[in-house]
Amino acid sequence: MFWVIIGVSAAILTTFSFVPQIARSLRTKSVKDVSPITLFQLSTGVFLWIIYGIYLKDAIIITANFVTFITLAIVLFLYFKYRKFTAK
Amino acid sequence: MFWVIIGVSAAILTTFSFVPQIARSLRTKSVKDVSPITLFQLSTGVFLWIIYGIYLKDAIIITANFVTFITLAIVLFLYFKYRKFTAK
Numbered sequence: 001m002f003w004v005i006i007g008v009s010a011a012i013l014t015t016f017s018f019v020p021q022i023a024r025s026l027r028t029k030s031v032k033d034v035s036p037i038t039l040f041q042l043s044t045g046v047f048l049w050i051i052y053g054i055y056l057k058d059a060i061i062i063t064a065n066f067v068t069f070i071t072l073a074i075v076l077f078l079y080f081k082y083r084k085f086t087a088k
Numbered sequence: 089m090f091w092v093i094i095g096v097s098a099a100i101l102t103t104f105s106f107v108p109q110i111a112r113s114l115r116t117k118s119v120k121d122v123s124p125i126t127l128f129q130l131s132t133g134v135f136l137w138i139i140y141g142i143y144l145k146d147a148i149i150i151t152a153n154f155v156t157f158i159t160l161a162i163v164l165f166l167y168f169k170y171r172k173f174t175a176k
Binding site for chain 1: 098102105106108111113116121134136139140144148
């Protein structure tokens with residue numbers, strides 16, 4: 001039970017870790033300090049973790065990384081949406 | 089062997105995913121669009137993944153998240169270093 005709590009806590013924190021970034025980008029409509037390479041690289045890595053989680057048959061790894069992947073896609077969408085309106 | 093490549097690729101991509109963010113922050117000396125809540129939340133989550141990886145006895149999960157944790161600490165350091173010099 002302890003390990004389930006650790007795993008689920010890790011999953012919840014990382015899963016929703018980009019929600020504050022989404023909120024900030026929506027509020028400021030500015031993304032110039034955010035690295036798009038970091039976003040692309042992390043999305044690709046998280047996708048591979050999903051595949052690796054399927055191999056390990058670990059539902060926590062699969063679910064957490066899947067939702068992280070979705071939130072990263074939203075941050076990337078906002079990045080390209082606000083990039084043109086961003087001051088140099 | 090295929091699954092080792094998937095796991096190692098996932099580890100390398102996520103491990104070094106914040107290196108481009110470190111490079112960008114060092115170059116621009118501006119961090120105002122980066123969410124500090126995202127950085128803190130992700131650091132905590134990654135730390136719990138290390139603990140969970142120790143439970144699973146999975147060296148890839150442990151190593152990848154450990155190095156990610158270090159790079160996130162560097163981004164946080166740069167965040168607090170450059171925050172005061174950042175334009176509103």
